[in-house]
Amino acid sequence: MTDTTRKQAAPCGAWTSPITAATVAAGATPLSQVLSDGGEVYWLAGRASEGGRNTLMRLRDGRTEELTPAPFNVRTRVHEYGGGATLVADSHIWFSNFADNRIYRIDRHGADEPVPVSEGGDKRWADFVLDRAHRRLVGVREDHSAGGTYPVNTLCALGADGTETVLVDGNDFYSSPRISPDGRHIAWLCWDNPHMPWQGTELWLAEIGADGTLLDGRLVAGGAEEAIVQPEWSPDGTLHFVSDRSGWWNLYRYTHGVVHPVCRRAAEFGGPHWTFGNSMYGFRSATEIVCTYIEDGVSRLARIDTGCGKLAAIETPYQEIRELRVAGDTVALLGGAPTLAAEVAQIDLDTGQRDVLARSIEQLPDVGYLSVPESIRYPSENGRVAYAFYYPPTNKDYAPQPGELPPLMVIGHGGPTGMAASTLKLATQFWTSRGIAVLDVNYGGSSGFGRAYRDLLKGQWGVIDVEDCVAGAQHLVDRDLVDRERLVIRGGSAGGLTTLCALAFHDVFKAGASYYGVSDLKGLDADSHKFESHYNEYLIAPKASADRVYAERSPINHTDKLHRPMIFFQGLDDKVVPPPQSEVMVCALRARGVPVAYVTLDGEGHGFRKADSIVRTLEAELYFYLRVFGIPVPTSLPAVEIENLPA
Structure with a gap:
């Protein structure tokens, strides 16, 4: 039995921890899309051991049941990010299957096999609701069969016989069709490029005719400078929605042609529409x-x-x-x-x-290995205030060597209109339990702090986010909490750009890790999917001046300024940030003699879902930092080829 009354002094980063990479991969089941209907609760559970497959679960009579056995994968790729892949209503369950894009139906009270009810193929579906009066589903259909540059998005009805009928078209994007309790009206959201849905959306309302067509469509709220999310009908048939017209995502209702606030507060009652089916x-x-x-x-x-x-x-x-x-x-x-x-x-x-x-996570590690974060505010550039969660190194068996300050890992979240939260994540505790401090940054542009904070990133991606990460690291250095010579930064997707820019344009961090990160902004434009095809016009610059700003801000054009070791991780099936974004950086660093490692993963897209991928990347990243900082490497840790790094 371990004697916890005295801790062993050991180099930070080399502490032994029960939170292994395999624990991270096997111990965390991604949970999403909670649904409740008829007294029963449903949710999606991710299965890393089954290639990241999502399956629908239910609690009934005190027992947990799996409703969609393998090989069914309850997932949709509408907007590439998906969400809203299942519906429970009346006596049935409908879900979108990832492999063939078809909608399947099952009897929620029986044990029948899922029955396909849509064509699938090049047509993807999400966010469907039941139109009882016309015995059909209404949802967002993304049609890739036309052969154009981008798919065509519509609000579409799917009849019981499989007939597909377009109800609303003409906008670039649709979401959140919601039918009133009496079945006579439908509300929905739409928006057009170049806007993202957290910049400007429109809320529409129409009557549903006897033949199922939509009549008297009218704009209720929204526009180019107002972002609306989650329209819902109250039991008495009053339309509610969340709008940021006040500078905060607050609740409103629409009665007799007038919009009224429900609750005014400097708080966020909604979030950015990255995925369908969100509910707050x-x-x-x-x-x-x-x-x-x-x-x-x-x-x-x-x-x-x-x-x-x-x-x-x-x-x-x-x-x-x-x-x-x-x-x-x-x-x-x-x-x-x-x-x-x-x-x-x-x-x-x-x-x-x-x-x-x-x-x-069914079995949590001993609390003695868990780091509890401190929510901090700290000064950044130009008088701004930034936010983050600071996780000190924590391990009941180990302490730093006398006089030693721990390394610091700064994390820039993806999005970049995302948000870091303090929920226990084994992937974070993997580092802190080994003696590495973590700073999870909500840089300017993050959601959860009002529209003005979110809009700080307008035209400033690769600047504001980077400054706030650099300032966060410096803040902890100034508090004598971390070692200024062992500061690292890591991030995925948009956070990967933050990582690369921090290393190219600042000299604070000593190493970095990019997970499917953006290195070439112009290349990202060329390769981007429809949903984000104009995002850079907001984040970077309008097209008229984009080439100049892209050149100034893209790390690929500044490899001469990169002299810190880096490791890159890339899914070879990534359609959001394709592999060339990483490959060009690796080649440039290799040619310049900078220590670099490159780990590719077959069958992985934007975000890693497979258990072996999670294990491989975490172990590779740990090995990389230990080698770079000269910390003893456990013999059990698989080696990774690091080019240009002396033995």
């Missing part, structure tokens, strides 16, 4: 809303009296609530906290009783 509020009754909102990067659960707009807290242990569904007197949600991995839970709104239905 629901109705307990026509006069009571149960919601989650974000203040200073922390989620809270509350109820709103729609008559007076009063917000009343509901106590939970969660600091991140990603989505929720309200059904009667219960709410089902996906939540997490610093010592609580993401879990699906059901809360009784009358008694407060919380029942956990599924955990992303």
